[in-house]
Amino acid sequence: MMKNSIRYYRHIHGEMTQQALAEAVGVTRQTIIAIEKGSFNPSVKLALKIALVFNITVEDLFQLEENERPLKSEKTS
Amino acid sequence: MKWNASLLKSIWLLLIALLVMIGRGFPLPLLATLVAIVFFVPIIVEFSPKTRLDERQVYISHLSGHWGFYVFLGLTVLIMLRDYVRLGKNPAPEWYALLLIPLLVKFAISLYQNYDPKKVAYAVGYGWGGVWLLFVLFSHGLSLTALIEFSPFALVVILVFLFRKRHAVSGVLFILFAVGLTIFFHGWWRLDLYVRLLMYTLVPLPLLVSGIVLLKESFTQRS
Secondary structure: EEOOHHHHHHHOOOOOHHHHHHHHOOHHHHHHHHHHHHHOEEEEEEHHHHHHOOOHHHHHEEOOOHOOEEEHHOOOO | HHHHHHHHHHHHHHHHHHHHHHHHHOOOHHHHHHHHHHHHHHHHHHHHHHHHOHHHHHHHHHHOOOOOOOOHHHHHHHHHHHHHHHHHOOOHHHHHHHHHHHHHHHHHHHHHHHOHHHHHHHHHHHHHHHHHHHHHHHHHOHHHHHHHHHHHHHHHHHHHOOOOHHHHHHHHHHHHHHHHHHHOHHHHHHHHHHHHHHHHOOHHHHHHHHHHHHHHHHHHHHH
16 A cells, blocks of 8 residues: 555645545545545546645655565666 | 445345345235336446446445355355255255345445444444344333343443443444354254354344454554
């Protein structure tokens, strides 16, 4: 599962509620709760929608765990 | 509609099973109407754009459907091994009732995933108490026997209500009561395997699951 900063960005956006965020991106509050808890990974489309609500990039919002990052391949050219 | 469509699908599956089980006693016009409602309304709803599920609800619907299917396969293997292989006969008609088990699995997963698991666990526990009370009242009416038969569960419901802020205590109470019911109804071991499976699934298992969910939620909150 991914780390995410949704709780933080909700906080700095005037303590936006989970319900308000859910309505803004067209999902249920339970879905926002599950994403915040890290128990559900959103689709790229939903991640982009959430990032747009906070006016940030998806990378600001979601980060891979250390052990999930792909090994960097050496450039040969 | 969006927030509970997955749950409605599970209820719809349960209604189909109930209709199959009790439908033979209905007059034909009533049966035809019920079949039309049960089969066609969900299909119309399924393809209606107004009831589009969000991606997590689709995931839950698939997940619960898969688990229901695995349980169904498990039961099918059990029936084949027991009746066709060991006993060398066709299964008794009672095995149709077992179809309720995979549907209950799908229903339970949808319920616990779509709503706050703690609230669902308490709702199942209190709901179970309500069913027990109705069962006792229909059996004995307003009498001393009814009061005596309901008193053990009334005690658990009162204790759970008093400790509702302490989920671990409520969870342990539900688990202990579920184990107590299993011991109390030890006579069910003399029943046919299929009836036994159904009885244990319907009576102590919901409370056991509620208790485990409350314990799990309590430990998750602490960590």
